[in-house]
Amino acid sequence: MPNKVTKNDLVDAIYQKTKCEKQVIQSIVDSFLMEVKSSLEEGSTIELRGFGTFESRLRKGRESARNPKTGEILSVKPHYVAIFRAGQALKKSLYNLNKVDKQ
Numbered sequence: 001m002p003n004k005v006t007k008n009d010l011v012d013a014i015y016q017k018t019k020c021e022k023q024v025i026q027s028i029v030d031s032f033l034m035e036v037k038s039s040l041e042e043g044s045t046i047e048l049r050g051f052g053t054f055e056s057r058l059r060k061g062r063e064s065a066r067n068p069k070t071g072e073i074l075s076v077k078p079h080y081v082a083i084f085r086a087g088q089a090l091k092k093s094l095y096n097l098n099k100v101d102k103q
Contacts, residue, residue, distance in 0.1 A: 007033075040082055050089040056080045 007029060014025050036054060039046050046054040061078040086094075 048087070050087055052087045052090055053085045055083050055085075057083050 011022060011025050011029055014020070014029075015022050018025070036046055040054060040056045043056060048054075057080065059079055059081050062076045064073055065076045066073055
């Protein structure tokens with residue numbers, strides 16, 4: 001797989017392994033992502049054993065922040081962000097991964 005994997009790449013990979021209809025796979029992937037999104041919006045934590053945990057966390061606001069692109073000074077109100085923590089099995093599978101340096 002390429003360095004950047006899109007949703008369509010995932011659908012294609014699942015199709016190659018299952019030979020299930022692409023429309024069905026696309027629908028399942030979309031439903032899964034929508035369910036993750038709505039669960040996070042409700043404040044739930046999504047735990048996928050062996051893979052990782054998704055949760056939403058409140059980030060505190062800042063009185064003064066700078067937009068790095070424009071240099072504009074602005075304030076940032078408290079807001080929620082999505083957090084992903086890798087599970088033990090995922091961490092172990094990536095720990096000794098031999099990556100070729102990007103060029």
